[in-house]
Amino acid sequence: MNKSINITTDTLFDLSAYLKEKRAILDDYLKKVIQELNPENELAKAIEHSLMAGGKRLRPILAMAAAQATGKDFRLALPAACSIEMIHTYSLIHDDLPAMDNDDLRRGIPTCHKAFSEATAILAGDALLTHAFTILTHNPRAMFDPCPNDEILFKLVAMISRAAGAHGMVEGQMMDMQATGFLDQHNQSKVNIDNCLAHLKKLHELKTGKMIVVSVESGALSAGADPDQIERLAKYAGKVGLAFQVADDILNVEGDPYVMGKAAGSDAMNNKMTFPALLGLEPSRTFARNLIQEALEPLNTFNEKDILPLKAIAGYIVDRKR
Amino acid sequence: MNKSINITTDTLFDLSAYLKEKRAILDDYLKKVIQELNPENELAKAIEHSLMAGGKRLRPILAMAAAQATGKDFRLALPAACSIEMIHTYSLIHDDLPAMDNDDLRRGIPTCHKAFSEATAILAGDALLTHAFTILTHNPRAMFDPCPNDEILFKLVAMISRAAGAHGMVEGQMMDMQATGFLDQHNQSKVNIDNCLAHLKKLHELKTGKMIVVSVESGALSAGADPDQIERLAKYAGKVGLAFQVADDILNVEGDPYVMGKAAGSDAMNNKMTFPALLGLEPSRTFARNLIQEALEPLNTFNEKDILPLKAIAGYIVDRKR
Structure with missing residues (x-):
């Protein structure tokens, strides 16, 4: 599989090094967050299990790259970046529950409810979601330096x-739950493909798109971006977010389960509406x-050097193996 | 059962009318919140089912009464009051889930996962928790007038x-999960009652106490109370919160299931650690x-007339039938 759109080859930008560096910085902050949660107790252990399971950290890195796109210190985006990654992790924990997607593996290790218990996984998700707002408001300057102002x-x-x-x-996850088995319930030949596609785009706009857009917006806002910059970056993120989901669906069809950390073909088995199934x-x-x-x-008004990470990340989105 | 401590009989304060009036005001705001959530969709219906199920509204009324205790307009407490009631409701929805307390009835009607589905109940809880922070920050002045400032x-x-x-x-709910069956696992005669009591107090301080204390604190802060006033009100709320839980345990032993909306004696059946079981x-x-x-x-420094509601609510806490 060599489907790169080669966005990065005309530059000397080393995306792999960039992602590695930003991941390490984020992970240090997330470790500090866990450290403050009394790491001896079961709840904090479950949170650590899922939060430090080696995710791509796409959303927080987008936040940092968006801050950088405005020519400012990317570290200003770290409070938003940590908050968003905690929310992303809570959503994965709850989505994996038996009553939802019922997944045993996530990122190659047991899901939270498998490693702990269902009750613990529900509570770990609840705690992560709640704490995502605590870190933005409860004495944030004790953890983040530099830090955006209170406003x-x-x-x-x-x-x-x-x-x-x-x-x-x-709401996107709710739509997704209701869409599972959609093609099963309806006679596939009678379903209007355009309607399905519109439904699928709406679903992804809500389920993953909004959080990807807000990653970029919040990173830019943290760095003091003006409304025009934020709007342009949001347009970038809206397209990137949808591309990310299309790429995810493609990976589910043809990906290597050892690389992906979950079974390939599981969408088809669950008769889930996907882009490859429709298009x-x-x-x-x-x-x-x-x-x-x-x-x-929309990024053409920014300083070329400042948007190298965002351009490279866009290429990576459709080129990744997991 | 006539165990009133008769705090209200020496005044002309009509607690019943007060609670009814404040409940109606709060309910109007909560209906507005639901209205903004696209009430046609399944998620909003599940939220409405649980949010409008006729709860006591103790926490939001405490917030309003605390604002009033400082001599200010109680309506300043409404953003905090709505936020806290939404968080309280989410916690009930998740606590009732099969993986947690596995309750079929709440406030006399089917629990959220019984009326809808487990997946919907998990998501309705997640949405309520998230939205509790949205209503405080996303254009709050469009809904609340008067409204505290952004700071x-x-x-x-x-x-x-x-x-x-x-x-x-x-964390309190996590401790509670771990405490269920505590007396079952240990030989009851060998368990040190003092240790159990300390454990139980800690559990309730976290599980219900912190939210009751923050109800009062946030109501007072919303009205612009000074730190000494907030501290005194927090002390009041800490004691009231624990008394509320002791009363709850007593009601579970002897309450009328038709009044309470759940089975009496269910704590004993689940071998749950309670105050009646220990003391x-x-x-x-x-x-x-x-x-x-x-x-x-701690309320003796406040204007006597302004704290009538808080005094009457304290009496009601131990005198209630559900």
Whole structure:
């Protein structure tokens, strides 16, 4: 599989080193967060299990890269970055529960309810979600230096909570639950493909898109970006977020389960509505690549050097193996 | 059962009318919150089912009464009051899940996962918790008038999220899960009662106490109370919160299931550690009454008329039938 759109080859930007460095910085902060949660107790152990399971850290890195795109210190994005990664992790813990997707493996290790218990996994998710707002507001300067001012932190709570809740991620997950078995319940030949595609785009816009967009917006806001910059970055993130999901669906069809950390083909087995199921595999690849090209257009007003990470990440989204 | 401590009989304060009036005001705001959540969809229906199930609204009324205790407009407490009631409701939805307390009835009607599905109940809880922080920060002045300033709202997010999370309510629920069957696992005669009592107090301080204390603190802060006033009110709430739990345990032993909306004796059946189990029934009653007397002492610096609701609520806590 060599479907790169080669966005990074015309530069000397080393994305792999960039991701590694930013991941390490984020992980240090997340370890500090866990350290403050009384790491001896079972709840903190369950939180650590899932939060430190080696995720891609895509959302927090997007937040840092968006801060950098405005020419400012990327570390200003760290409070938002940590908050968003904690919310992302809680959503994975709850999505994996038996009553939801019922997954035993996540990122190659047992899911939280498998490693601990269902009750502990529910509570670990609840605690992560709650604490995502605590770290933005309860003495944030003791942990983050530099740190955005309180006025910005207040706006971060508003935008992040809205993206995560009933107008965003949670509603998307609800749609996803209702969509599972959609093609099973309906006679597939009678289903209007355009309607399905619109439904699927809406689902992903809510389930993953809103949190990816808010990652970029909150990173930029943390660095003091102006409204035009934030709007352009949000457009970038909207396209990148959808491309990410299309790529995810493609990986589910053809990915290596050892690399992905979960079984390939599980979407098809669950009769889940996906882009490859609706469009076919090759048209899905083309769709993802076009989205990435569209994502880069709004960035043309930024300093070329400052947006190298965002451009490279966009390429990585459709080129990744997991 | 006539165990009133008669705190209200020496005044002309009509607690019943007060509770009814404040409940109606709160319910109107909660209906507005649901209205904004696209009430046609399944997630909003599940939220409405649990949020409007006729709870006592103790926490939000405490917030309003605390604002009033400082001589200010109680309506300043409404953003915090709504936020806290939403968090309380989410915690009930998740606590009722099969993996947790596995309850079929709550407030006399089917629990959220019984009326909808387990997945929907998990997501409804997640959405309520998330939205509790949205209403404090996302354009709050469009809903609340009067409304505290952004600086106060920011502090409310910090204090409410901290009380609700891994340093508060969620950790308390975790301890409660681990404590169920405690007396079963240990030979009861060998268990040190003092240790058990300390454990039980700690559990309740976290599981219900922190949210009751933050209700009063956030109501007072919303009204612009000074630190000494907030500290005194927090002491009141700490004692009242524990008394509330002792009263709950007593009701579980002897309450009428039709009034309570759940089966009496369910704690004993689950071999749960309770105050009546550790102290006996009559000493538990004395303990609750003493706590209420201690709760009122820190209020002696306030204007007598302004604290009538808080005094009456303290009496109601140990005198209620459900």
